[in-house]
Amino acid sequence: MNKINSTTKRTDSGAITILIMAFGAIFIILLGGLFGFVSLQLRQSVERAAWSEALHIAEAGIDYYNWCLNNEVEGSCAVEKDYYDANGNPVGGFSIEVDATISCGETTRRQIISTGWTDAFPDVKRKVSVLYGKMSVAKYAYILNDNVWIGQDHEIRGPYHSNGGIRMDGDNQSLVSSGQEEWICTSSFGCGPSSFQGQGWGLGQCGDPCHLEGKNCFCPGVFTTENGSEDLFTFPVPAFDFDGITIDLADMKDVAVSSGVYLPPSADLDEDGLGYHIKFLNSGNFEVWIITELSRTEAYSEEEDWHYDYFTISDEYLYNTYAPPSSCSVVFVEDDLWAEGTVKGKITVASANLIDTDVDTDVVLPGNIGYTTTNGADGLALTGERNVLIGPQSPNNMELRGIFIAQKGRFGRNHYENNDKDYLEINGSIISNGRVGTQWTSGSQVISGYRERETYFDANLIYGAPPFVPTLSSEFEMANWEEIPDSD
16 A cells, blocks of 8 residues: 655645635735725715815805805905805815906906815815906997998997897898887988889888888888898897996096096187097007197088088197006096097096086097007097097098997088098997998998998907996906916
8 A cells, every 4th residue: 555645745735825825915915906996996086076066166155255246245255264065064165366456446347266175175176267347338339329220331240239220231240139119210211112112112112021101111120121130130129228328427527537637628728729639659648639720521410411520630739648547547528529549558538518518529530549459458438428420531441449439429420522431440339329320322322431341349348348438237247267277
């Protein structure tokens, strides 16, 4: 019988033990790694949830401070606050930073930065920056208080509103709204029983979409016979309170006297004074010239019929050069005003005679008005107590940038015989109490004014307009939202 070698048996048993221990160690290592991986994934998942929750908390901080702004309790609102869930349990907190833009003692907009975090991961933070401002009239390319006819050459990129009726034969890229359900379109607007022969409107008819009642053409609040985009027409809509959206000239004068630049009637400084000529300089300053002689031009307007315009400067001299105060860039001119040049920064200029209530002043635009930059840093608001009119000496190709407000009168260009120009571009807003018009036609021929016209609203000025520009809302609204990196 063979004998089993005890030494070999013990060796095999030891090898098995070693293998078990080795595989056991490997299993423990793998199991530990698995547990570590699962634990890491769980922690990362919880941390990602905290990262997402931190953004919600930061936005809650924005909402909280916006409530403070619109309820005018900003001074008593905390800049750091705990955040609770729906059950009242604390889950994190937020801190607020505010940078206010103040002009003429009024806060015009605020940059609010809110940083949010959770209690579970206080080092995981999200930061949101929001710009709040009050929406200004710069939202609109035009706001009018009268009936109007937009010619077929005119391209308009920006909302267009009139409290009156609108014949939109131009190319509108935005909403066109009227306060009227229906209006009487007269021959002054190219309407009438015999006005549309050859355009689908036969003799004795007003033509679709209008209808004849007696001798009057009744038309929809907004209609087109040429290029208008009818899907962008809306009427009737609530009328704008025109008195409410124009500048309070008395308040502006008081502020200009105390904090800005005030120019008295030019005749008080020079017995030959006939008004002021402001030339904006690309340095940010502006020159003030006193006008002592004006040449006349025969003109026609619906308000004055045939008359003489004294709009062309024949003689003037430099009175002074001003640097508008950075804290309150407001200029009030107690006289007629001519304005042109290149604007740097944001400035508001008004022309009005509040000394003699029987006299209303005008603003004349003899030349181009531009900005040094178009990124929103520059802006002009120019108000005429009565009219804002482009003069007969205006350039063949004219550019106007700014918000132009004709409080009691109109924005436009009178008819001058043998005075037709090529191109007018307006980048900004026209606020006009009366009917606007920068082109005169006879039949289908342009006989005065600008043959081609384009108007663009300036989106940069909607929430960042110059001082005293009227707003469309009393509440601060969100103008811009962005998440920014946390520097901690």
